[in-house]
Amino acid sequence: MPSLESPASTYTTRELSMKTWPDFVRLFSQGSGWDFCQCMHFHRPRSLPRDQWLRTRAERGVRNRRQKRALVEQGCAHGILVYAKGEPVGWCQYGMREELPRIDNKRIYRGLAPDSTQKLWRITCFAVLKPYRKRGVASAALQAALESIRRKGGGLVEAYPITRWLSRAFGNESTHGSESMFMKAGFKAVAPFGSTRFSSHVVMRKTI
Template sequence: MNDRRTAIKLTFREVDATTWPDFERLFAARGGPKSCWCMLWRATADEARRRDGASRRAAMAARVRAGMPVGLLGYHDGEPVAWCSIAPRASYRRLVSDGSPDDGVWSIACFFVVRPLRGSGVTRQLLAAALRLARRHGARVVEAYPVDADSPSYRFMGFVPLFEAAGFRETGREGTRRHVMRRELRAPMR
């Protein structure tokens, strides 16, 4: 068991064909999100009709094989222990209803951290790594949809104070629970 006061240092890798086995291992492990495979916000109308874990896994695998950005993994001692869904907003179904253009906007739609590491600062590290990844891919804005700590749902999207501490500002609400928060990114240094 982890002492929550001890900072856990992670390394990060984008999910692609080479890291897909690690992604599968994290999601399929005991306590992992093997029923959703992070397809809730990505599923097309046809994919949404197939709600079983195997179909969702296949849909995510197809995106990874096609080279679509889907997110990144956090590793501790060489083992995948955390996930952040970060990708171009256009690759998700509609996350916001404000009609704002998707061009250059990346969205953070989910976090997952293995239970023993929760509360140890892992999500903060994931968020920082996600911002770096989006910047490397040319994103100009990263958008997120966190909830308040007492929210009974959408908790996998993160909590408002995490994003405030990382320089995001609220730009609106989506539904009754999700805050829409954005952070402008500077171009990567060359």
């Protein structure tokens, strides 16, 4: 368990690659409620056709892990793993627009896509193990993701965080992270991104 005060320096970060793949697998095998996803959702342009649906979350988890691994092998999946005392405790997914196309097909996003000549990056997902939440893990992941994007040439970076928690439930809606962490990183809100029963979201951008 982390101490109550966990400064960002407590954590180390590493890029997702075939070297860190076993750590990704470890993080996404803890029965945390998001193991089924393996952070594949935003890689797909839309839901799979009905004839490819699987019955259980466990089956979906196996398929998603296989597909995620293939993307990592091809260099088409990017993300940051956050470690505390050598153990993976958090994750942030980022990537080029083409790697994370699902956002483009959301109705609320229509008309918001920037000029296609501009290099567009997306930061779509965070996942932090429960005992480590509210201790700066997601913020550390965000800083590392931005640094990686800068090293890869930068561009316009887009995110879709929560602005308002409409319920005490803090489930998968929070995958996009919170507005405050992006504000602190210098992002500006550009448009609403819809509401669910649990949360309201906003599109935020920053050029780096």
